[in-house]
Amino acid sequence: MTLVATGSDEKGRRPRVLVLGGGFAGIGAAQKLKKSEADVVVVDKHDYHTFQPLLYQVATGLLEQPAVGHPIRDLFHKQDNVRIHQDRVAAIDLEARRVTFDELEPLSYDYLVVGIGAEVNFFGVEGAADHAFPLYTLADAVRLKNHVLRTWEKADREPSVIEDGALNLVVVGGGPTGVETAGALAELYNGVFRKDYPDVASDRAKITLVEAGPEIFPMFKEDIRTYTEEALTKRGVEVQTGEVVESITPQRVTLKSGTVLPAHTLVWGAGLQGNALVQSLGLELERGNRIGVDEELRIPSHPDVYAVGDVAAITDQKTSQVLPQLGSVALQSGEHAGKTLAQRIAGKETKPFKYKDKGTMAAIGRGSAVVQMLGGKTMKGKTAQLAWATVHLALLPTNEDRSKAVVDWVGAGLTHQRSGRITVDLEEEPASEARK
Numbered sequence: 001m002t003l004v005a006t007g008s009d010e011k012g013r014r015p016r017v018l019v020l021g022g023g024f025a026g027i028g029a030a031q032k033l034k035k036s037e038a039d040v041v042v043v044d045k046h047d048y049h050t051f052q053p054l055l056y057q058v059a060t061g062l063l064e065q066p067a068v069g070h071p072i073r074d075l076f077h078k079q080d081n082v083r084i085h086q087d088r089v090a091a092i093d094l095e096a097r098r099v100t101f102d103e104l105e106p107l108s109y110d111y112l113v114v115g116i117g118a119e120v121n122f123f124g125v126e127g128a129a130d131h132a133f134p135l136y137t138l139a140d141a142v143r144l145k146n147h148v149l150r151t152w153e154k155a156d157r158e159p160s161v162i163e164d165g166a167l168n169l170v171v172v173g174g175g176p177t178g179v180e181t182a183g184a185l186a187e188l189y190n191g192v193f194r195k196d197y198p199d200v201a202s203d204r205a206k207i208t209l210v211e212a213g214p215e216i217f218p219m220f221k222e223d224i225r226t227y228t229e230e231a232l233t234k235r236g237v238e239v240q241t242g243e244v245v246e247s248i249t250p251q252r253v254t255l256k257s258g259t260v261l262p263a264h265t266l267v268w269g270a271g272l273q274g275n276a277l278v279q280s281l282g283l284e285l286e287r288g289n290r291i292g293v294d295e296e297l298r299i300p301s302h303p304d305v306y307a308v309g310d311v312a313a314i315t316d317q318k319t320s321q322v323l324p325q326l327g328s329v330a331l332q333s334g335e336h337a338g339k340t341l342a343q344r345i346a347g348k349e350t351k352p353f354k355y356k357d358k359g360t361m362a363a364i365g366r367g368s369a370v371v372q373m374l375g376g377k378t379m380k381g382k383t384a385q386l387a388w389a390t391v392h393l394a395l396l397p398t399n400e401d402r403s404k405a406v407v408d409w410v411g412a413g414l415t416h417q418r419s420g421r422i423t424v425d426l427e428e429e430p431a432s433e434a435r436k
């Protein structure tokens with residue numbers, strides 16, 4: 001499709017591309033505008049880009065925070081046409097072509113890229129919002145890590161809490177987030193914690209993975225499902241399928257079947273929905289609160305607005321299915337929107353988005369991962385772990401992040417160490433008193 005050139009206007013002003021969100025999608029879009037005659041503004045509520053696929057490794061002390069949270073400003077040092085702001089988007093007015101923020105002055109735009117991601121969906125489960133530990137942000141990962149460490153410290157001081165299920169963990173959701181988190185927590189419990197807490201009856205700690213559907217990993221083939229269930233069981237994780245969580249209190253998880261699981265930690269890896277902000281756009285949204293887009297990733301009623309990544313419902317041209325909320329979809333769609341905009345601004349021809357499937361994969365633990373390629377070929381075990389590591393390293397934003405991850409992974413592989421397992425609580429600990 002050829003579009004009219006919209007470069008500088010009659011006053012010589014370059015078009016402003018406003019990118020909301022500095023995740024895979026937003027960063028991908030902004031980077032592809034590097035050579036464009038446009039002024040690009042990226043706004044994110046955090047000053048860092050979060051690498052969500054490895055959050056569970058922060059939660060279990062395998063990786064340290066900077067390995068998965070990279071300063072957004074750092075990613076644009078070599079891109080003069082970008083300005084970054086840290087602020088929360090308060091509202092988007094598509095008709096007025098204006099975005100308002102908590103603190104920044106409102107910004108108008110010529111083109112808008114919405115990449116504000118998804119958020120956790122607790123499906124209205126009683127007590128979930130207050131007591132469950134979701135794993136969607138870096139703060140979530142640190143919160144879960146601190147909670148688990150504090151629980152074990154408490155059990156060390158007061159062994160009687162173990163009777164009440166203090167060390168028990170319930171992980172909800174049999175998709176990649178739930179499986180990877182359950183596997184990593186089991187390795188933390190069975191590995192370094194046994195040595196850290198020699199007086200704690202660690203054999204009393206139970207990890208249960210609860211999945212509402214009839215099986216875990218429904219997106220994978222049967223051989224992978226069987227392998228995964230065996231790998232989890234080998235690590236001491238009990239898998240309960242066909243069970244739905246009904247309510248959660250700080251110390252109990254009640255299932256719809258009536259079973260009550262004593263557990264002081266429930267990790268929620270069960271569901272996502274598009275960022276709540278999109279509900280105020282006045283658009284008819286797709287399933288899961290996602291913005292429907294055309295084949296060029298534009299909102300059909302507002303062709304200067306692109307929605308990319310988790311917040312968008314992007315239909316795969318090949319399969320006619322809506323693409324899953326994955327890092328590779330977010331990165332590719334963001335980059336496509338950036339490239340398309342650069343072409344539009346230069347008055348050149350643009351192309352529809354075509355997703356390149358890199359396969360579906362998950363890591364269950366040391367030497368244990370699964371991969372399913374586009375054609376259906378599967379890999380399991382160490383080969384799959386190598387493929388998983390390669391794909392995830394490629395998604396990390398810089399070589400520095402890749403090196404940090406490799407050093408931590410190799411270190412943990414050789415020594416079983418998890419050097420990130422410390423708690424630093426700024427709220428509980430007052431600032432050091434100045435020396436008098």
Ligand SMILES: Cc1cc2nc3c(=O)[nH]c(=O)nc-3n(C[C@H](O)[C@H](O)[C@H](O)COP(=O)(O)OP(=O)(O)OC[C@H]3O[C@@H](n4cnc5c(N)ncnc54)[C@H](O)[C@@H]3O)c2cc1C
Nearest residue numbers: 021023024025045052053088089117309310325326327330
């Ligand atoms: C635990 C977990 C494990 C995963 N594992 C994998 C995996 O193994 N492989 C894979 O491919 N994918 C995985 N994913 C999915 C993948 O991480 C997401 O699909 C991807 O991060 C989506 O990118 P995005 O840019 O659309 O959104 P996000 O990465 O969520 O980025 C959105 C950005 O918008 C910002 N933002 C949100 N609201 C506002 C606001 N109001 N104002 C300002 N800024 C805002 C956020 O701070 C964030 O930086 C995983 C996800 C999770 C949660």
